[in-house]
Amino acid sequence: MQRIGVFVCWCGSNIAGTVDVQAVSDALKNEPGVVFSTNYQYMCSQAGQDLIVDAVREHNLTGLVICSCSPRMHEATFRKTAQKAGLNPYMVEIANIREQCSWVHKEMEIGTEKAIILGKAAIAKVHLNAPLTPGESPVTKRALVIGGGIAGIQTALDIADAGFKVDIVEKLPTIGGKMAQLDKTFPTLDCAACILTPKMVDVAQNENVRIFSYSEVTEVKGFVGNFDVTIKKNARYVKEDICTGCGACVDKCPMKKNPNEFNLGMDNRPAIYIPFAQAVPKVATIDPNACNMLKNGKCGLCARVCTAGAIDYTQKDEYIEEKYGAIVVATGYNPISMDKFDEFAYNQSKDVITSLEFERLTNAAGPTAGKLLRPSDGKHPEKIVFVQCVGSRCDACAEKGKEYCSKICCMYTAKHAMLTRDKYPDTEVYVFYIDVRTPGKNFDEFYRRAVEEYGVHYIKGMVGKVTPEGDKLIVQASDLLADKQLKIDADLVVLAAAIEPDKSARPLATMLTASMDTNDFFTEAHPKLRPVESPTAGVFLSGCCQGPKDIPETVSQASAAAAKVIGLLVKDKLTGNPCIASSNELMCNGCSSCERVCPYGAITYVDKEFRMPDRTTRMRRVAQVNPAVCQGCGACTVACPSGAMDLRGFSSSQIMAEVDAICK
Amino acid sequence: MQKISRESLVEKAIAMLQAHEVSAVLGWKKGEFDYDITPALFTDAEDLQKNFVWNDFCGANFSKYLVEKTRNIEGKILTFLKPCDTYSFNQLLTEHRFDREKVYAIGIPCEGMVDIKKIKDACGEGIASIACEEDVLKVTTLYEDAPIAIETETVLAERCLACKSKKHVAYDELLGETGEVLESNRFDEVERLEAMTADERFAFWQNELSRCIRCNACRDVCPACTCEKCVFDNPNSGVENKAAANSFEEKLFHIIRAFHVAGRCTDCGECSRVCPQQIPLHLLNRKFIHDIDRFYGDYQAGAEVGSRAPLVDYTLDDLEASEIFEGRDN
Amino acid sequence: MQVKEYKPLIVAFCCNWCSYAGADLAGNNRLNYPADVKIIRVPCSCRVNPMFILRAFQRGADGVILCGCHPGDCHYTSGNYFTRRRMALLFSMLDFLGIERERTRVEWVSAAEGAKFAATMNDFVATVTALGENKRLEDLRCKK
């Protein structure tokens, strides 16, 4: 039986004005288990806390009930007080007789009566309190960043700068991501490569960073602070540490006609290739589907020209197992496929392109060496139509496109339009839009410059159809403001395709037990307050894997994620919240219901041998809660039909005792 | 009359036993009379020849037995599963309640099982013998000289009249043919109750549940109730009781039991079959199933292994609790 | 003869992060609601077991209300989504058994909605008061 002390706070007149505190402490003195009951002006004051400490010592109290303000206010305070008095801090319960009593009721009689009941409920609960100790787990001081775009690079650099080891896993042969493909960046119009490539070099040279390019994560086990990850390093048939990136092999390779992914298939690359000049790592990769040597065993030219002897046709995929304390997801985005948008004739005419293809067309390192030429005939386009929101902000019922706004298209379209007009003032540029959305520093000014200084024709309305006719593209559209139908004979049509999370994100989310929304964007632990954390402890989000973002936003989120990772890795041990779920293994059915409602993947199952009540020994599948991962929501406790799962600090019997006391 | 013969089942069982492919056969055993069949484990051919039964009285669902029997028996168990049993079988597998490797499941077709109570109502008490023939049962009683012929159709169990599926959703082997998922009228009675006033519903259930003697037969036969320790047997659960003191406790037991199996209940109907007080307990489960179908889309527990039960799942735009009665004014 | 005014007993389960804070805010703003409402703090609305609700009725509660974060705002991301399904089904079952559907309620109250909390409680108390004493889920042994 507990020896309970009750401490009723006046809170000056805040409580005492509407609650007869003397009557409350007198009434509660009579409750079973209560050996001491008093009231005091300010229980949270030093004097009040001293009073509690003294009472604990004098009356050998084992549990404390503080009738005061909300536990959201001073629960932490009184837990510390209990600790000072030598009690476990979780032997304290608060009866909220201020916010939920004295402040909402006016009459003394009513307030007093309710305060007594709330006090009794707290006493009933504290009878069943047990000392709780937070669990501890060690932290592996190394982070994993999945994805080597600007988000991953920035996160990795920030973590590395703080002195922690960090590995980047990138599925392509080089890091850099989408930003490496861009020409200029809005709203400053500085060249993407100029600002990205130094960062790529930095990250490659940082001794805390390892880059696994042409690699992917295949398995994730463990939990926050202690992830076990398997990384598959795909065979690139070139010894990475030997290759100097001289490019002799690339020049000599006879299998030259392979679509160049980096230029979105607008030109070709050889079977052995380096994606672009500033690639990191700057080593060659052999495309096994294109290489004659790998396919048929005939050729071997690259090996012969490689003076370093880096070519290795026998290379196999390699699996690396590594431990990490934190994982950052930075898997990025892709433009959606235009296959379902026949009305824009993307698959019918080479001169209908996506905005990313436009980036490559205007990029000095692109297929046209930066000259804006039509892909079909290499002529200079004189009339360009930009179509915004292609696949963005679609009706949920339409079976194509996305419901969300892709966020970046308004700005890059303005950029494209402006750059076109700047370089080729003779070109007429039309932009069709639903709305122009340009919040952001200097963004709206940028857009207005496009309209006002560069004379871009912005037309509110959707393009209905694009029809190739001769060497022209007939764009049928409506001008909603002028309320008329338009027909424009364009030379080039550029589609601002919606962006979607990379396809690799979904299987990765499963591996990480991180949740995703219906669009396959990763879900945040809290949409406002924890935007860079996934609900799965130790998994963080960086860049477009969480939602569409432009570069500045991506970089700030990347740094924010890094800050969270650093905050985690800097700890030697993780201390958990002790109010977590725990499974009574003898009662557990192993049915998996709890696991299915756990938002954190905190529950796993083990087969364990038990000595059963009938003296037999049995192998049983039972749930185990990882205390480092559980956050204590209690969803599992209700999903569990046998009641094997209970929540410490809010156990079923504690809550029912409160119910009983209130309903007495 | 069942389409597949007893002999073919016995033959199969003996063959598998003798080939040591299985070490026991879970089957229906001949009783004292022609209708009181007991689930049993057969381990030898002679016993099977003599005592194995397959007829219109083999209603018992064996799936739940697998939980315990697979633990205690070395080697594989051969079990015969009627279409409805296969749903329970899958649901138990979804919940990891037995080792699939230890079972050889043979799906057998079922033409529906009869309800002995209906036969007694039709022929009077004092059944001396019952012979299952094609579409007809020949019943002799202690008090009638001539055998009475009743059409099997007229004495089918309620749950079989509202059969949801003739399709086997799990088996290693089929004997005979499997059928289709059926359009059934199984929710009619639920809807009839829903159409009543609250007072009428209250009176209905008060009358039904007040008969409960808390023998736990419904729970103990239920393939979804395989808890290591039931909350109603656990003094620490806060709801433990051995007998219902009043109408509150009668309701408590049945509401919580139905809630605990909600989304997991395959609607096999065993609860109502075994109730010694003939309380239509399956209506509580069907209410949950019907609501789940209406609120969250059709879901059949056990239709596939590993499916996510509706109560451990959600969508962002689920119905609010305040919206469930919209369009209903009773 | 003096007739004692009927006062219902209402148990309100409030999630720690939104609704309990909403109730605190109602207090901060001195928004009145009847003292018949007694709040029990739970970490998340998904901690509330149907057994707790029935228990409250058994012990004499006349109404039980569950308050949680708005869908999408759960501190634990998904807790209130499970609550929503569980309670929709439970309340429907209680109604099926002929128990007055107005005695149970789920309400989403954010930490900023002190006014909504008070208004909800005022409304719920009024509704339950109009219904009168809980007879259909009572346990006479627990009456004084």
Place this chain on the structure above:
Amino acid sequence: MRKCSLSAQDTLFAKLAADATLYLPVDTADGATYQKWESGKVWSDALNTNKSPKEFFFPQMEDLMAFKTAGKTIELIDTRSETEDFIVFGVRACDAKSFEVLDRVFLTEPQDSYYANRRAHGTIVTVACTRPIETCFCQTFGIDAAEPQGDVSVWKTETDLYFNANTPRGEALLQKIEGLTEEADASAVEAQKEQIQKVLKKLPLKDLTTDGFGGDKTEALFDRPEWKTLSEACLGCGTCTFVCPTCQCYDIKDFSTGNGVVRFRCWDSCMYSDFTKMAHGNNRLTQVERFRQRFMHKLVYYPANNDGLYSCVGCGRCLAKCPISMNIVKVMKTLGGKETC
């Protein structure tokens, strides 16, 4: 022997119900149950009621005492009150015999005052079974369905009810209805008895005997391997126990009401896994042991302590109600008759 016309039934019941509560079997959609008689209720001809009449004396749940708590004080309250007189009408021979089985448990020292109180106020009126059914085996235990015991025995013919008092309490009851009955000869009753005997000889379980059972058979039966197969399918529910007229086990539990504690007892079943669970655990850990206990008790332990009286009366309810159709008859047929060990 007295008789009254069947058509005067209602007047008779009204008379009986005038100064004692009268209970009799009434048909419902879900079988016959004992109900309090009031005008309009019709006496059922059903052989077995769903539940046995043992609950008139040994209810499924009954309060023993209470504690009232207030603050730190506790007050003990005796909740017993004197039962009012009541009559249980239409009890079958088997169920009537069950009261003897119960009496030997509850009325021997130390006497169970709750049971004794009810027993002292209850009058049992039995009725002969004219249409026994296939599940009947009262003959096995020497019970004569044609000659039911109880305070008053009744024979119901096509036209009349015949009464015979067996005890002073029965005499008193007949006295009460003397004005409604007339003296009668026993010829119609004798004819009925003969008829009943003929049916009894046709019953499928007529040859079931208690051979091989009895107070001295513990060793012979306890370790028989057949227990395992017999109990194989047992669900461990309490149906057999709760419909049984002779099962008398109960559990005593406390229920906290918030303002005090009610101490009550309720039926328990030896088939339950938590039966007689104590601090050290259970004394019967497997369903085989629990299953064996129930039948050993009825056929061996009880007779050992009660002059050879078996605690089964052959009413057949468990045969009809067991979810898996395992029952005492199957047990007796499997284990009985042989003197092996």
